[in-house]
Amino acid sequence: MVEFVQHVINGLSLGSIYALIALGYTMVFGVLQLINFAHGDLYMLGAFIGFYTSQWLHLDDNPGISSLLIALGAAMTGCALAGYIIERCAYRPLRHAPRINVLITSVGVSLLLQFSGQLFFGSDAKFFPQLYRPSGMIHVGELTINPIQIIVFVISLGLMIILQTIIMKTRTGRAMRAVSFNHELAALMGIPTDRVISLTFMLGSALAGAAGVLVGLAYPKIEPLMGVMPGLKAFISAVLGGIGNITGAVVGAMLLGLAEEFLVGYWAPTYKDALAFGLLILILLFKPTGLLGTKATEKV
Amino acid sequence: MKKLIVALGAIWLIGYFIIPSVDSYIVSILLYAGINAILAMSLNLVNGCTGQFSMGHAGFMSIGGYIAALITLSLPIQTGLFPLAILTAGCVAAFAGLIVGLPSLRLRGDYLAIVTLGFGEIIRVVLLNINVIGGARGLPNIAHLSNFSWVFGCMVITLFSIERILRSPYGRAFLAVREDEVAAEAMGVDTTHAKLQAFVIGAFFAGCAGALFAHTLRYLNPQIFDFNRSFEIIIIVVLGGMGNIRGSIIAAFLLTFMREALRPLQDITRIDFRMIIYAIMLISLMLLSPEGILSSKWRKRGRS
Numbered sequence: 261m262v263e264f265v266q267h268v269i270n271g272l273s274l275g276s277i278y279a280l281i282a283l284g285y286t287m288v289f290g291v292l293q294l295i296n297f298a299h300g301d302l303y304m305l306g307a308f309i310g311f312y313t314s315q316w317l318h319l320d321d322n323p324g325i326s327s328l329l330i331a332l333g334a335a336m337t338g339c340a341l342a343g344y345i346i347e348r349c350a351y352r353p354l355r356h357a358p359r360i361n362v363l364i365t366s367v368g369v370s371l372l373l374q375f376s377g378q379l380f381f382g383s384d385a386k387f388f389p390q391l392y393r394p395s396g397m398i399h400v401g402e403l404t405i406n407p408i409q410i411i412v413f414v415i416s417l418g419l420m421i422i423l424q425t426i427i428m429k430t431r432t433g434r435a436m437r438a439v440s441f442n443h444e445l446a447a448l449m450g451i452p453t454d455r456v457i458s459l460t461f462m463l464g465s466a467l468a469g470a471a472g473v474l475v476g477l478a479y480p481k482i483e484p485l486m487g488v489m490p491g492l493k494a495f496i497s498a499v500l501g502g503i504g505n506i507t508g509a510v511v512g513a514m515l516l517g518l519a520e521e522f523l524v525g526y527w528a529p530t531y532k533d534a535l536a537f538g539l540l541i542l543i544l545l546f547k548p549t550g551l552l553g554t555k556a557t558e559k560v
Numbered sequence: 561m562k563k564l565i566v567a568l569g570a571i572w573l574i575g576y577f578i579i580p581s582v583d584s585y586i587v588s589i590l591l592y593a594g595i596n597a598i599l600a601m602s603l604n605l606v607n608g609c610t611g612q613f614s615m616g617h618a619g620f621m622s623i624g625g626y627i628a629a630l631i632t633l634s635l636p637i638q639t640g641l642f643p644l645a646i647l648t649a650g651c652v653a654a655f656a657g658l659i660v661g662l663p664s665l666r667l668r669g670d671y672l673a674i675v676t677l678g679f680g681e682i683i684r685v686v687l688l689n690i691n692v693i694g695g696a697r698g699l700p701n702i703a704h705l706s707n708f709s710w711v712f713g714c715m716v717i718t719l720f721s722i723e724r725i726l727r728s729p730y731g732r733a734f735l736a737v738r739e740d741e742v743a744a745e746a747m748g749v750d751t752t753h754a755k756l757q758a759f760v761i762g763a764f765f766a767g768c769a770g771a772l773f774a775h776t777l778r779y780l781n782p783q784i785f786d787f788n789r790s791f792e793i794i795i796i797v798v799l800g801g802m803g804n805i806r807g808s809i810i811a812a813f814l815l816t817f818m819r820e821a822l823r824p825l826q827d828i829t830r831i832d833f834r835m836i837i838y839a840i841m842l843i844s845l846m847l848l849s850p851e852g853i854l855s856s857k858w859r860k861r862g863r864s
Contacts (some may be wrong), residue, residue: 357850359670363670365842375832375836491860530688533681534686537681544663546677
């Protein structure tokens, strides 16, 4: 039983990181109907911005919540900027091109980020500085919980609540929902669709950047190709929950995190990376709209 | 048909009389270029002609490679065995294509991209975990059965078959799906069926290319068939022009030679520098000339 609860805690901590990345995928898919393959690499970029910021400001000399928040803020700002540049230079010129062309471009951007990352950051793995040093494990009965897991979970949850507030309560959020509902109609209603799309990219990229720093905190080995697998898994989480659906992305990510943790804990650790894709094929077979998605018919 | 026989005859003559006197390094580059051309043509049928986006071509290639290698390793070697191994490899890969395509092709194109990408990974993970075929150590000592005539013969047959398919009613259906899926459906094309056909045919030729690859390199390792291998095939297709089958051949030769030329640069920067060049090529091609770099003369003839 104790082992079971332990796996649940680990799974939720992993799932909350997937959720942060999945949110960006699902938001961008909502407004552009585009799978942004470069999204996972923005998460890698976030981890490296966090790394270099803390090196530059010597943040690991006085670890604590404030250092963590500085690194987090830097990574989120940097990634938002990168997201804006990518959208502006690579995706906006293709707004009216066939969708497959935009998809190919996003694959190109993803490769460019990965391998120029290797060129600039070096291809060897780096050790992420310990921005927060827990004084010890928290013991609840027989359970041992790493405080870092709690911090990762709480910060992700906080960011998700902020995002939900922006989307549901502000004018910008309403504009985003309008654009994702109907692009052209939103433009006719006077919504600056290009600006809204840029903003959506920036928001999603900032979340990916935050996820990068949080991963650096929890699993402190970062390298330029680290974004590929989590990126794909986050996308799969978004599809599991129903792509384009904010709550769905979080639910899907938590489910995937738990499923992976249980697979590793109880059954076959070597097949960990194959599990997500297996789940994806299953969900596409039986409920292609995802767990929380609604069916949309294509109109001509 | 007559053209095909003439071309095959010419390839056999070149392979018999000229190739033995050519430097073996150049011959091996030519072989890899030919194999890449087969892969690119088969992917072009899916990505370019049917408008779907498959990103796991290396997965089908690896299935073909391993199946063919197992056949030639386990049976006593005779030359007659090789075509049989190639065909079996193709058929098994095609079957895998059917299994992967069935759930994902009912949906819009983007899902196919992720599912095929994932499939490529699953295949790699599974291959790594099977001990009989060497797992991570790889599968060495594959017989050296492939040569210039085999590779280029297969390339010409692939070109011939795909161009014939595209001119048949089946091929017309593929092109209709690419141009407008909803309109094609309204005109009575079973779009899921057409997509699946294109995908399975593409997987078949990828499997054949894998078989040739296995017997050219004579060593297989799951790591050979990673993401980057699939991306390399995609960039060849995009470079040659989506839907332009002959363009794919030229692009395959260009890119394979370019990779050899870039090898020194890779040693200096100590990273896979060609991937940066590929990425920049992909983005700028899409932004500046999404039709590929080849002239319209080739396009008119190549694209039916």
